[in-house]
Amino acid sequence: MSDYRESYRGKTILVTGGAGAIGSNLTRALGESGAELVIVLDDLSSAVRWNVPSLGNVLFVEGSILDEVELKRVFFEGPDLVFHLAALFANQNSIDHPETDLLVNGLGTLKLLQYSRLAGVRRFIYASSGCSIYGSNAPLPLTEEFMSLHLSTPYQITKMLGELYCNFFKHHYEVPVVKARFFNSYGPGELPGQYRNVIPNFIYWAMRGEPLPITGTGEETRDFTYVGDIVDGLLRAGYFEAAVGQEFNLASGKETRIIDLAEMINAQVGNRAGVVFAQKRKWDTKSRLLASVDRAKTLIGYQPHTSFEEGLSKAIAWFRENWEQIEAAARFGPGVSSAVREVSRQK
Numbered sequence: 064m065s066d067y068r069e070s071y072r073g074k075t076i077l078v079t080g081g082a083g084a085i086g087s088n089l090t091r092a093l094g095e096s097g098a099e100l101v102i103v104l105d106d107l108s109s110a111v112r113w114n115v116p117s118l119g120n121v122l123f124v125e126g127s128i129l130d131e132v133e134l135k136r137v138f139f140e141g142p143d144l145v146f147h148l149a150a151l152f153a154n155q156n157s158i159d160h161p162e163t164d165l166l167v168n169g170l171g172t173l174k175l176l177q178y179s180r181l182a183g184v185r186r187f188i189y190a191s192s193g194c195s196i197y198g199s200n201a202p203l204p205l206t207e208e209f210m211s212l213h214l215s216t217p218y219q220i221t222k223m224l225g226e227l228y229c230n231f232f233k234h235h236y237e238v239p240v241v242k243a244r245f246f247n248s249y250g251p252g253e254l255p256g257q258y259r260n261v262i263p264n265f266i267y268w269a270m271r272g273e274p275l276p277i278t279g280t281g282e283e284t285r286d287f288t289y290v291g292d293i294v295d296g297l298l299r300a301g302y303f304e305a306a307v308g309q310e311f312n313l314a315s316g317k318e319t320r321i322i323d324l325a326e327m328i329n330a331q332v333g334n335r336a337g338v339v340f341a342q343k344r345k346w347d348t349k350s351r352l353l354a355s356v357d358r359a360k361t362l363i364g365y366q367p368h369t370s371f372e373e374g375l376s377k378a379i380a381w382f383r384e385n386w387e388q389i390e391a392a393a394r395f396g397p398g399v400s401s402a403v404r405e406v407s408r409q410k
Contacts (some may be wrong), residue, residue, distance in 0.1 A: 068300035077142040080149030082110035084253035094118040128171040137177045144197045148190040156258040157218035168221035174231045193244035193312045195219035199348035203304035204355040215346045241306045246314035246354050251381035255393045269334035275314030280321030284351045288315045289374035292367040299363035314354035316365045334385040
């Protein structure tokens with residue numbers, strides 16, 4: 064076992080949002096690395112209980128990061144490290160529910176930092192969003208030095224707010240914070256739904272034999288990053304001292320067109336319904352996304368290893384293995400996502 068994974072042996076670790084896609088994969092990696100105890104705090108508002116790994120050293124606590132009782136409960140265990148992944152996800156959800164977004168992503172992060180300071184945690188790793196905080200006018204590839212106040216959704220604003228709170232607690236209280244900026248994570252453990260990401264939704268609709276709705280021209284690109292690579296980056300972020308006080312991208316460093324993504328999924332699943340096109344969403348102002356991972360390579364030795372084709376195959380395999388549970392958990396209520404589906408059925 065490598066040194067940075069070995070470092071978690073015997074530790075007590077808190078993972079907020081640990082029932083989500085990244086959180087559940089991180090929890091499994093921590094548990095299998097020999098942690099004494101991995102505490103998962105998740106209110107299951109956008110995740111499911113069966114996604115949490117069933118390991119003897121994993122404790123699941125159903126509760127909100129806004130709940131003082133639950134926070135006292137989990138911090139009573141004395142976590143050595145905190146991986147703060149819980150959030151109201153993501154852009155459209157924040158537009159539909161801006162006050163909840165501010166409470167969870169803003170006040171929730173502040174509370175986690177306050178409790179972490181009082182508990183004297185050795186490392187606080189904050190899950191930020193590189194897809195969000197750079198704004199729409201940043202030059203590519205996106206580098207950590209660029210900052211923008213021209214953000215187009217409450218989610219983008221509150222993810223930036225979380226980073227600013229981290230900066231305050233680092234400078235004023237010397238809390239050892241790390242800010243990891245995720246890019247378009249995908250892979251096993253990610254459910255489809257109204258406010259979820261494009262890849263699980265495309266896989267879900269393809270497996271149901273439905274056309275895949277593309278909002279825009281299909282020429283838009285994203286930096287899709289396999290969840291296993293992000294987890295590896297997080298484990299490194301919790302170990303290397305050079306990461307403390309820093310922000311860095313966790314991405315693949317490669318662009319993929321949305322039309323190519325849709326065609327690959329249809330081909331792998333065997334869906335002949337094709338694609339349809341719908342109007343681009345107003346908040347979606349980025350035609351391209353491509354991140355630089357140079358800083359993460361320098362600070363923590365981060366190196367994404369999973370090709371997009373391999374990662375997509377693993378995601379589809381997970382869907383097939385868990386199809387009945389995934390289908391039961393998928394939720395597409397009123398809002399932009401369901402409207403896009405309706406467009407796809409009419410065309």
